[in-house]
Amino acid sequence: AQKVTQAQTEISVVEKEDVTLDCVYETRDTTYYLFWYKQPPSGELVFLIRRNSFDEQNEISGRYSWNFQKSTSSFNFTITASQVVDSAVYFCALRTLYNTDKLIFGTGTRLQVFP
């Protein structure tokens, strides 16, 4: 079975706080891809990052960083010094090599950043 779990339904922080969004995945496939998408209030889905299962190196892009740990099947997303514009719903997703046409989404975490 393939599944993505985002246990945090909603997180509220004050601007400039750091925040981590958790993502735990399940798959029996050895080759897979993990994604994070941002969905602002306007509704469109914005691609943030893709990671493949063979690359456990953490990635940093500006205020965003991702921590991929196969040992715990987690792919967590941290926003440093959060800003009001970061307020959105964030989705973690999984795609396996076996099912390349299916992107399995978690239930999303709504992040509210208050000024």
Place this chain on the structure above:
Amino acid sequence: SAVISQKPSRDICQRGTSLTIQCQVDSQVTMMFWYRQQPGQSLTLIATANQGSEATYESGFVIDKFPISRPNLTFSTLTVSNMSPEDSSIYLCSALASDNEQYFGPGTRLTVT
């Protein structure tokens, strides 16, 4: 990357009617997808639309309710047929681009009264 547009961006429809949503990609893509996002929920794949063949539907979705067309490599339509209030959702079109990333359109917000 791929830029995807959808029409209409939103609509309010009466129960029992049908709505066709159009999706246009700015480049040729092999695979296009249609997702539904019910209010406050995650995204659920409705079907995969491949050019030259019938769409492949996920469990719980049927062609009679959600007919899909894919006439060429840059365009697809999804029709929501015989609508009921339960069909009120955001419908998102997606495409797998040549960089192997999946990009999404802005979505169509459908309200059925």
